Every structure is written in structure tokens, then in C-alpha cells.
Amino acid sequence: MSLKKKTFWGGIWNSLSSVSLTGLNFTITAILARLLSPNAFGIMGMIQTTIALINMMNQFGLSPAIIQGENLNQKRLSxxxxxxxxxxxxxxxxxxxxxxxxxxxFNQNSLAPLLRLISIVFTIVSFSFIQQSLLRKEMKFKELFNINIISTISYGIITIILAVNGFGVKSLVLGYISKNIITTILIILFNRWLPSFRFDFKEIRDLLNFGVYVFGSSILNYFNRNLDYLLIGRFLGAEALGYYTLAYKLMLIPVRKIGGVVGNTFLPAFSQIKNKPKSIKKYYLKVLQLISLLTFPMMGGLLIVAPEFILSVYGENWIPVIILVQILSITGALQSLGTTVGTILLSQGRSDISFKWNLFAVSNLGVAMLIGMNWGIIGVAVGVAIFSFYSFWISFYITGSLINMSLLDLVKYIRKSFLYTLFMMSIVYLTKTYLVSPNIEQLPIQLAVNVTTGVITYAFIFLIVDGKEYFNQIKRLKNVLK
Incomplete structure (x- = not known):
């Protein structure tokens, strides 16, 4: 199969995986929010910092190194x-x-036994790390889709059963451990590579040299993505972190999954054409345009309907989340594009730039959040939003210099998505304000009306302005893939 076909089907499977996992995680979180307290979510948010460390440290920067690497014989892989x-x-x-x-x-005595319990996941995921990287390198995204869906459904069933039976925050921990065990078993079944009983450091030195910058970037990126959890948990307490955790899961995880589709699909593809910056620029801008067409209306719409959405889905215990969701919607829209930056840097072999960028980001984000903390979790969210806005432009300026892409090119490709979203938000706001009854007992109906209005409005303006162009592109793509 050609690289173009592999990339196309990889995008299809990764997109399907992202949508499915987002829907599953949303449903699981909504159920758990009714069963567990904000304090339990806050403690899990503290544990989440360890989970993020698991995902980052255990790779040691080697996954991109394997995808980029050549001559991956049995001796090197072992x-x-x-x-x-x-x-x-x-x-x-x-x-x-x-x-x-x-x-x-964190000043939480109950945290220690939970951390000891979850620490076993470090070792568990090590058994399938090479196999998972090989599946990505070979662009076998259908297999990865099946693995992710099965493990996520299993996690939801196990965690909800434990929560119903009074396990509290421990249900989240045990569910996460179970998910990783199931994932590891499935990966080994789908890629039955087995190591030899030999180790030669010389065989992997070049991969480690590449990986060390990726690893350093990952450490900095860990603090970049978890500094808010650390500061809120330490200084504002478990309940405040519980509210922030739910808002964060609701806003940023879905858009990062969409950005992750790009990383998982296009890093192997871009790595194979890394000496053709014009081709990378062409496809990268189209990818950014597609992401913005999906995520901008999601974030803009949720900003408008946040009160109805939170009260209808999660209940009155989560009212403080409403303002956090509205603030973080700005961050979500920007990060949906920003998460793709690392894909370009790694595809060009510039893990050193990624490291330096993350060093800049961590220091600036820390300052923004420390200042914002004077106004509680709302201040922290505002600080994160401000940082996301100005760092967005800097990161794309740096990345664009590698593939001859200017900020003007970026604006040109995402401006329509931005304008369509503003138009859609205006229509939804007018509908919400003047056409829908504010009766609190009818919140689910109001939410359904507002969401439907937003979808129809956005689809209408998109089809009127750009529909013909996109349908022609789909026809050309079909002809290429025949």
C-alpha cells in the first residue's frame, strides 16, 4: 500500500478512534460525576499527575525514536x-x-496508599511498549483502534461497578490499572514480537541520543500540562481541584485527542518525506484547517451553552465548573492546533527545538498561574488562557520556520473556521436569549434546542461557502485512492 493510502486510512482510523474514545470517556465521566464527589475527582486529579508521569517517563523518548529510526533489527529492538x-x-x-x-x-494522607497501588502500572506498560511503537511505525491504526476501544469500555464497566459498590476514589485507581493490563495484553496479541535475551547498549545509542531530547521535552511538557494540577491541588485543595479536573477533562482532552490524531497519523508519514518541506507545509496547513473546522465550533458552542450543559449532564454539585469551562474554551480551541507542533518538530528531527520550547512554556505558564492563583481556580484558568493565546503564535512561528510556513499562511487557512464559529455563536446566543424559556426544569430541552441550532447554523454556512470545494476535494481523493 502506498504512503498516501496508508496515511489516508490511518487518518480515518485515528479519527474514528478519537471520536469514539471521546464519546466513551464523556459518558463514563458523566456517570462517575453522579456517583462520586468533587473531592474524589480532586484526589484523582492529584493521582493524574502521577499517571501523566507514567505515560511520559516510561517511554524515555523512545517511541518517536523508534518511528523515526531505521535498521530496527531484532538485536536493536531487544x-x-x-x-x-x-x-x-x-x-x-x-x-x-x-x-x-x-x-x-498535597497534604492528603489518603493519597499515599493509592499511589503505591498505581505504581505497578509503570512496569505493566513496559511489557508492550516496543510492540505498540511498532504498530504505530507500521501505521496499523485499525489494530490500535480496536485495542483502545476494548480497553476503554472495560475501564468504564469496571470503574462504574466499583463506584456503585462504594469504592470511592479507589474505583478510579483500580479501573485505570485494569485498563492498562487489558491494553498490554491486547497489544501483545496484535503484535506478537518477542525480545531476545540479550542487551547491547551500542545497538541503541543513536536512538537514545535522539530520545534524550524528546525525553527532556516530555519532562518539561509534563510540567507544562500538569502544573495547574500541582498548584491547585497543593494550595487550593482537593475540592477545587475536583472542579478544575472535570472542566479540564471536558474541554481539553477531546481537542487534544483530535490533535493526537495528527501526531499518530502524520508523524510516520511526515518522517518519510522529511526532506520535502514544501510537501509537508502543503499537507500540514490542510490538516490545521480541518482541525479548526472541527474544534472551533465545539469550543465556541460549549462556551455559550455551558450553564445548560453542566447542569443537565453533571448536576448542581458541579455549578462552579461552568465558568471554568467558558474560560478554558479559548485554551481548548488553540491547543487543538498547538498539539500538532511537536509532530512537525519530531518529523524534522528537531527534538532539540522541542526541548527548548517546552522549557520556555513551563516557565511562562508557571508565572501566569502563580499570578492567577490570587483569584482562586478562576484566576488560574484565566492565566492558562492568556498563556495559551500568546504562546500559540510563538510556537507556530518557530515551527513554520522549519517548513517555510508563515503566520499569515496559518491565518489564511483557519480564518474561515473562526468566522463561521463567531456567526454560529451569535445565532445560538440569540436563540438562547430570546427564543428559549429560561425555566430550569426544562434545561435538557433548552440544551437540545441550542445544540441543534448551532449544528444546523454551522453546517449551513459551511456548505454554502465551502461545500462545493470540499466535495470536489473528496472526489479527487477517491480517484487517487483507487
Whole structure:
């Protein structure tokens, strides 16, 4: 199969995976929000910082190195496997024995036993790390889709059953461990590569040299994405973090999944044409345009209907989340595009720039949140939004310089999505204000009317202005793939 066909079907499967997982996680979170308290979500938010560390540390920057790497023979892969296993076991020990210190940092004594329990995941995921990277390198996204769907459904069933039976926050921890066990088993079944019992450091030195910058960037990116959790949990408490965690899951995880589709699909493809910056620029701008067409209306619409949405889906216990969702909608729209920056940097072999960028981002984000903390979680959300706005332009200026893409090129490709979204938001706001009754007992009906209005309005203006062009592009794509 040609690279173009692999990329196309990879995009289809990754998109399907993103939509399906977003829907599943939304449903699971909505059910759990009715069963668990904001305090429980806050404690899980503290644990989430460890989970994020698991996902980052255990790779040691090697996944992009494997996708980029050549001559991946049995000896090299086996050496990588045993090196990664060593890292996983080491991280399990570090988290297990430092659990009391983490609990002390957050001033939550109940955190320590939960951290010791979840530390085993470091070792669990090490067993399937190489196999998962190979599936991505070979662009076998259908298999990864099946794995993610099965493991997420299993996680939802296990966690909800435990929550119903009074396990509280422990249900979230046990559900997460179960999910990773199931994922590991499925990955090994779908890619039955097995390591040899040998290790040669010389075989992986070049991959580690590339990975060390990715690893450094990952550490900085970890603080970039979790500094808000750390500061809110430490200084504002579990309940405040619970509200922020729900808003964060609701707003940023879906758009990051959409951006993740680009990373998972196009990093292998862009890596194969890394010496053709004009081709990368052409396809990258179209990808950014497509992402903006999807995420801008999602974020703009949710900003308008946040009160009806939160009260209808999660209940009155979560009213403080409304203003957080409205503020973070700005961040969500920008980050849906910003999450693709790393794909270009890594495809060009510039993990060093990624490291330097993340160093800049962490320091600036930390300042923004520390200032905002004077006004509580709302101030932190505002700080995150402000940082996201100005860092967005800087990151694309740096990335564009590698593929001869200007900021004007970027604006040209996303401006229609922005204008369509503004028009849709205006219509939904007018409908909400003047045509729908504000009766609190009819909130689900109001939500349904507003969402339907938004979808119809956005689809209408898109089809009128751009429909013909996109239908022609689909026809050309069909002809290419025949």
C-alpha cells in the first residue's frame, strides 16, 4: 500500500478512534460525576499527575525514536525492550517509595496508599511498549483502534461497578490499572514480537541520543500540562481541584485527542518525506484547517451553552465548573492546533527545538498561574488562557520556520473556521436569549434546542461557502485512492 493510502486510512482510523474514545470517556465521566464527589475527582486529579508521569517517563523518548529510526533489527529492538523494562521497574520503585512525600506535598494522607497501588502500572506498560511503537511505525491504526476501544469500555464497566459498590476514589485507581493490563495484553496479541535475551547498549545509542531530547521535552511538557494540577491541588485543595479536573477533562482532552490524531497519523508519514518541506507545509496547513473546522465550533458552542450543559449532564454539585469551562474554551480551541507542533518538530528531527520550547512554556505558564492563583481556580484558568493565546503564535512561528510556513499562511487557512464559529455563536446566543424559556426544569430541552441550532447554523454556512470545494476535494481523493 502506498504512503498516501496508508496515511489516508490511518487518518480515518485515528479519527474514528478519537471520536469514539471521546464519546466513551464523556459518558463514563458523566456517570462517575453522579456517583462520586468533587473531592474524589480532586484526589484523582492529584493521582493524574502521577499517571501523566507514567505515560511520559516510561517511554524515555523512545517511541518517536523508534518511528523515526531505521535498521530496527531484532538485536536493536531487544536492547530497547530491556532498557525500557529497566526504566519501568525503576519508576515503579521511585513512585512506591516516594508516595508519602507526594501525599505530604498535597497534604492528603489518603493519597499515599493509592499511589503505591498505581505504581505497578509503570512496569505493566513496559511489557508492550516496543510492540505498540511498532504498530504505530507500521501505521496499523485499525489494530490500535480496536485495542483502545476494548480497553476503554472495560475501564468504564469496571470503574462504574466499583463506584456503585462504594469504592470511592479507589474505583478510579483500580479501573485505570485494569485498563492498562487489558491494553498490554491486547497489544501483545496484535503484535506478537518477542525480545531476545540479550542487551547491547551500542545497538541503541543513536536512538537514545535522539530520545534524550524528546525525553527532556516530555519532562518539561509534563510540567507544562500538569502544573495547574500541582498548584491547585497543593494550595487550593482537593475540592477545587475536583472542579478544575472535570472542566479540564471536558474541554481539553477531546481537542487534544483530535490533535493526537495528527501526531499518530502524520508523524510516520511526515518522517518519510522529511526532506520535502514544501510537501509537508502543503499537507500540514490542510490538516490545521480541518482541525479548526472541527474544534472551533465545539469550543465556541460549549462556551455559550455551558450553564445548560453542566447542569443537565453533571448536576448542581458541579455549578462552579461552568465558568471554568467558558474560560478554558479559548485554551481548548488553540491547543487543538498547538498539539500538532511537536509532530512537525519530531518529523524534522528537531527534538532539540522541542526541548527548548517546552522549557520556555513551563516557565511562562508557571508565572501566569502563580499570578492567577490570587483569584482562586478562576484566576488560574484565566492565566492558562492568556498563556495559551500568546504562546500559540510563538510556537507556530518557530515551527513554520522549519517548513517555510508563515503566520499569515496559518491565518489564511483557519480564518474561515473562526468566522463561521463567531456567526454560529451569535445565532445560538440569540436563540438562547430570546427564543428559549429560561425555566430550569426544562434545561435538557433548552440544551437540545441550542445544540441543534448551532449544528444546523454551522453546517449551513459551511456548505454554502465551502461545500462545493470540499466535495470536489473528496472526489479527487477517491480517484487517487483507487
Amino acid at each position: 536492547s530497547l525492550f530491556w532498557f525500557n523494562m529497566l526504566v519501568g521497574i525503576l519508576m515503579t520503585g521511585i513512585v512506591f517509595f516516594s508516595a508519602d512525600l507526594v501525599a505530604l506535598f
